[in-house]
Amino acid sequence: xxxxxxxxxxxxxxxxxxxxxxxxxxxxxxxxxxxxxxxxxxxxxxxxxxxxxxxxxxxxxxxxxxxxxxxxxxxxxxxxxxxxxxxxxxxxxxxxxxxxxxxxxxxxxxxxxxxxxxxxxxxxxxxxxxxxxxxxxxxxxxxxxxxxxxxxxxxxxxxxxxxxxxxxxxxxxxxxxxxxxxxxxxxxxxxxxxxxxxxxxxxxxxxxxxxxxxxxxxxxxxxxxxxxxxxxxxxxxxxxxxxxxxxxxxxxxxxxxxxxxxxxxxxxxxxxxxxxxxxxxxxxxxxxxxxxxxxxxxxxxxxxxxxxxxxxxxxxxxxx
Amino acid sequence: xxxxxxxxxxxxxxxxxxxxxxxxxxxxxxxxxxxxxxxxxxxxxxxxxxxxxxxxxxxxxxxxxxxxxxxxxxxxxxxxxxxxxxxxxxxxxxxxxxxxxxxxxxxxxxxxxxxxxxxxxxxxxxxxxxxxxxxxxxxxxxxxxxxxxxxxxxxxxxxxxxxxxxxxxxxxxxxxxxxxxxxxxxxxxxxxxxxxxxxxxxxxxxxxxxxxxxxxxxxxxxxxxxxxxxxxxxxxxxxxxxxxxxxxxxxxxxxxxxxxxx
Numbered sequence: 001x002x003x004x005x006x007x008x009x010x011x012x013x014x015x016x017x018x019x020x021x022x023x024x025x026x027x028x029x030x031x032x033x034x035x036x037x038x039x040x041x042x043x044x045x046x047x048x049x050x051x052x053x054x055x056x057x058x059x060x061x062x063x064x065x066x067x068x069x070x071x072x073x074x075x076x077x078x079x080x081x082x083x084x085x086x087x088x089x090x091x092x093x094x095x096x097x098x099x100x101x102x103x104x105x106x107x108x109x110x111x112x113x114x115x116x117x118x119x120x121x122x123x124x125x126x127x128x129x130x131x132x133x134x135x136x137x138x139x140x141x142x143x144x145x146x147x148x149x150x151x152x153x154x155x156x157x158x159x160x161x162x163x164x165x166x167x168x169x170x171x172x173x174x175x176x177x178x179x180x181x182x183x184x185x186x187x188x189x190x191x192x193x194x195x196x197x198x199x200x201x202x203x204x205x206x207x208x209x210x211x212x213x214x215x216x217x218x219x220x221x222x223x224x225x226x227x228x229x230x231x232x233x234x235x236x237x238x239x240x241x242x243x244x245x246x247x248x249x250x251x252x253x254x255x256x257x258x259x260x261x262x263x264x265x266x267x268x269x270x271x272x273x274x275x276x277x278x279x280x281x282x283x284x285x286x287x288x289x290x291x292x293x294x295x296x297x298x299x300x301x302x303x304x305x306x307x308x309x310x311x312x313x314x315x316x317x318x319x320x
Numbered sequence: 321x322x323x324x325x326x327x328x329x330x331x332x333x334x335x336x337x338x339x340x341x342x343x344x345x346x347x348x349x350x351x352x353x354x355x356x357x358x359x360x361x362x363x364x365x366x367x368x369x370x371x372x373x374x375x376x377x378x379x380x381x382x383x384x385x386x387x388x389x390x391x392x393x394x395x396x397x398x399x400x401x402x403x404x405x406x407x408x409x410x411x412x413x414x415x416x417x418x419x420x421x422x423x424x425x426x427x428x429x430x431x432x433x434x435x436x437x438x439x440x441x442x443x444x445x446x447x448x449x450x451x452x453x454x455x456x457x458x459x460x461x462x463x464x465x466x467x468x469x470x471x472x473x474x475x476x477x478x479x480x481x482x483x484x485x486x487x488x489x490x491x492x493x494x495x496x497x498x499x500x501x502x503x504x505x506x507x508x509x510x511x512x513x514x515x516x517x518x519x520x521x522x523x524x525x526x527x528x529x530x531x532x533x534x535x536x537x538x539x540x541x542x543x544x545x546x547x548x549x550x551x552x553x554x555x556x557x558x559x560x561x562x563x564x565x566x567x568x569x570x571x572x573x574x575x576x577x578x579x580x581x582x
Contacts, residue, residue, distance in 0.1 A: 042476065044486035046409040049401040052394035052457065053413050059432065059454035060423050061416070066431035119326065126323050137323060139569065141330055146561050148515035150533040151554045154540065155337055158547045158554075166336060188329070196573065248424050252517045256537065270426040277430050278522060290427040298422050 064294070070287035077281050088288035097264055097272065098289070105268045108182065109247040115187045116194055116243060117236070123191070124198020125228055138199075145192040149249065153256035156185045160257075175265040178258045182266060185253055190246065194239050201235030202228065241304050248297065269293050341365070341552040364552035371542065372527065373556060376535035383449050383531055384513040390453040391460050391509040392502070399464035400490050404476070414465065420458035425451075429522050436523050447523035448516070448531060456512045460505040467501025468494055500574075507575030514561065532557055 071088050073081035092098055127138045144152065160181060162170040171177035205228065213223050251270040254260060260267035260275065267275070269289065277286030342360040402414040432451055441447040471494055479489050495502070520534040530538070536553055543549045565572055 042480040042484055042486055042489055043404050043406070044397070044401050044490070046401055046405050046407055046413070048397040048405075048486075049410060049413040052398035052461075053416060055390075055394055056417065056420060056454050056457050059435075059451050060420055060428060060457075063428035063431035063435060064423055066434070067428055070431060122322055123326060137327060140327065142565075142573070143334065143562075144330060146565055147554070147558050148517070148533055148536075150515070150517050150536050151557050154536055154550060155333060155554050157540070158340070158551050159333055159336055161547060163545075164340075164547045166332075188333070191326075193576070196576070245424075248426060251426060252533075256540070270424075273426065273430075277433075283430050283434075287430050290430060293424065294422075294427040297424055297427075301422055 067287045067290050067294070070284055071291045073284045073287075075283045077283055081284065084284065088285045091285060092288050092292060097267065100264060101267050101269050101272045104179075104266065105247070108179070108250065108268060109244060111179075111183045112186050112247055113240065113243055115183055116191050117239065119187070120191050120194035120239065121198050121232070121236075123195040124200075125202045125224070125232075127195060127199040128202035138195075141195060142192045144188050145190070147189070149189065149252040150256065152185060152189050153253045156181065156188075157257055172258055173262060175262055178262060178266045181257060182250060182253055185257065186247075186250055190243070194243070197239050197242075198232065198235055201232045205231045237304070241301065244300060244304065245297070248293070269296075337551050337555060340548050341555050343548050345546055345548055364546075364549045365556065367543075367546070367549045368539070368553045368556055371539070372530075372535070373553065375527075376530055376532045377560070379445060379530060380514060380532040382445060383452065383516075384510045386445075386449045387453045387456060387513040388506055388509045390449070391456050392505065394453075395457055395460040395464055395505065396495070396502070397490070399461050399468050400494055402461070402465050403468040403471075404486070414461070417458045417461040421462065423455075423458075425455050425518055429518060432519075433522055441523075443524050443526055443529060445524075445529045448520050448529065449513075451519050451523070452513050452516050453509070456509045459508060463504050463508070464498065464501050467498040467504075471497045503571065504575045507572060 070081060072083060072085060074084045074087070075081035123141065127134060127141075147155070158164065159166055160171050162168060162173075171181055209227050209231070210223055213227055218226065248270055250268060251274065254266055254268055254271045255274070258266045260271050264272075270293065273286050273289040273293065276282045276289060339355070339357055341364050342362070343357040344359065344361050344363060398413060398417075401410045436442050436447045436451075441450070475493055475497075476489060479493060484492070515533065516531075517533040517537070520529075520531045521537070524530060524534065536557055539550055539553050543553075
C-alpha cells in the first residue's frame with residue numbers, strides 16, 4: 001500500500017505551534033507582493049472553535065471533573081450524592097479485589113505486549129519484504145481487525161464453549177486458561193493493526209544498510225538484530241503506547257468471555273468499575289476506581305513518552 | 321514459514337465460524353466445528369434476521385452517520401482555527417484536545433450516565449451518538465491539525481490578497497487540500513461508532529435504540545445454547561465492513577494508518 005498523505009502522530013501535534021507564529025519554512029519568495037511575515041488578513045476568529053470546545057467539554061472534561069467529585073461521595077444513583085470525604089479512597093487502598101485487579105491489569109498489559117509485539121514485529125518485517133503471495137496473505141491477516149471487539153469476543157466465546165467448540169475442555173473455567181484466552185483473543189484482534197504499523201516502519205529502512213551488511217557477510221538474523229530492530233526503535237514506541245492505551249478496551253472481551261471470572265480472577269480495573277457502578281450501584285466507589293484509572297493511564301502515558309522521548313515519537317511519523 | 325503458522329491462527333477461527341453458522345442446530349453438538357457441515361443450511365441466518373437484525377443494523381448506521389457528521393462539523397473549524405489563528409484562545413482550545421486524547425471513556429461513564437439521565441436522553445440513540453462523537457474528537461482534531469498544517473502559507477496569502485474571507489479560504493482552499501485527513505477522520509469516527517459497546521451498554525436498555533454490538537451481546541442470552549445462530553449473527557455483523565474492505569481496501573487501511581493507531 002502506498003503511504004497516504006503525511007500523517008500526524010499524537011506527539012507531532014504537541015509542538016505548540018498553534019500558539020507561536022510559524023516561521024515560513026521556505027525562504028520568502030522574491031516577488032514584491034509576498035510579505036516576509038505572515039499577514040493577519042483572512043484569519044478566522046477563535047470563536048469558530050467554540051462549538052467544538054463546548055461540546056467536548058460538556059461530554060468529556062466536565063464528566064471527568066464530576067468523576068473526581070463523585071469519588072468523595074456515597075451515591076446509589078437515587079437522590080443526591082452524600083459527601084463522605086476520603087472513605088472511597090481508603091476503601092480502594094484496602095480492597096483486596098482492587099489490589100488483585102490492578103496486578104491483573106498490569107499483567108494482562110505486559111503479557112499482551114509481549115505476545116503482540118513479537119508477532120506483529122516479525123509479521124510486519126516479513127510483510128515489508130518481497131515474497132510471493134505477500135499481498136494476498138497480508139490482506140487475509142488483516143481480516144480479524146475488521147470485526148468489532150464484541151463480535152470477536154462472541155466468536156471465541158462460542159469456539160471455547162466446552163460442549164461445542166474446537167477444544168473440548170473448559171478453558172474459561174480455570175484462572176490461567178481464562179487469562180491466556182483473553183491475551184490470545186486480544187492479540188488475535190490487534191496484531192493485524194500493529195503488523196501494519198511495523199510494516200510501514202520496516203519499509204522505511206534504507207536498502208543500502210542491508211546491502212552494506214551483506215557485503216560484510218552478515219547473515220539474515222544478524223541483519224535483523226543489528227539493522228532492523230534498532231531502525232524500528234521509534235515504531236516500537238508508537239506501537240507500545242497504542243497497546244497500553246488499548247489494553248483499557250479489553251473490557252468487552254472480559255465481559256463477554258469470562259464475566260471477570262472464574263471468581264474475580266480476570267476482573268481487570270475497568271470491569272471492576274463496571275460491576276461496582278452498574279451492578280452494585282455504588283457510584284461513589286466506582287468513581288474512585290475510575291479516577292484512579294485516569295491517573296494511572298495518564299501517568300503511564302507520560303512515563304512512556306518521557307522514557308522514549310518526544311523526538312522518538314515524532315520521527316515515528318516517517319515510520320507510518 | 322512463521323507466516324504460515326499465523327495464517328492458520330487467523331483462518332481456523334474464521335473457518336470454524338463460517339462452518340458452524342451453516343450447521344443445523346440438531347448437528348451442532350455432535351460434530352466438530354472444524355469439519356465442513358454435512359448438510360449446509362441457512363436456517364441460522366434466518367433465525368438471526370428474524371430477530372430484529374435489520375433494526376440493529378439501521379440503528380448502527382444512523383449512529384455512525386450522525387457521529388461522523390458531528391465530528392466533522394465541529395472538528396474542521398476547530399483545527400482550522402488551531403492552525404490559522406494566532407491568539408491565546410486558539411492555543412488553549414488545541415491543548416484541551418491534546419489532553420483529551422488521554423481521557424478513557426471508561427473513566428467518565430458513571431458521571432456521563434448521570435448527565436444523560438438529567439438531559440432525559442437515557443435509552444435513546446442520542447444517548448449513544450453524543451458521547452461517541454465527543455470521544456472521537458480529540459484524535460480527529462489532531463489528525464486534521466496535522467493535515468491543515470501542510471497547506472502552504474503562500475496559498476492563504478494569495479487568497480488574502482484577493483480579499484477572500486476566512487470562510488472562503490476554509491471551503492475553497494483548506495478543505496480540498498486536506499482531503500486525506502478528512503477521509504481518515506471519517507473512517508476513524510465511523511469505526512468508533514460502529515464498534516462502540518460501552519456507551520450503548522450503559523446508556524440504553526430497550527429494543528428501540530439498540531445498536532448492533534449490544535444486539536450481539538444480547539443474542540448470547542437470547543439464543544442460549546444455539547451457538548450456530550450466535551455465530552451467524554457474528555458473520556452478519558462483519559459483512560458490511562468486510563464489503564467496504566473488499567471495495568476500498570487502500571482507503572480503509574490508509575485511513576487507519578492516518579490515525580496512527582486507535
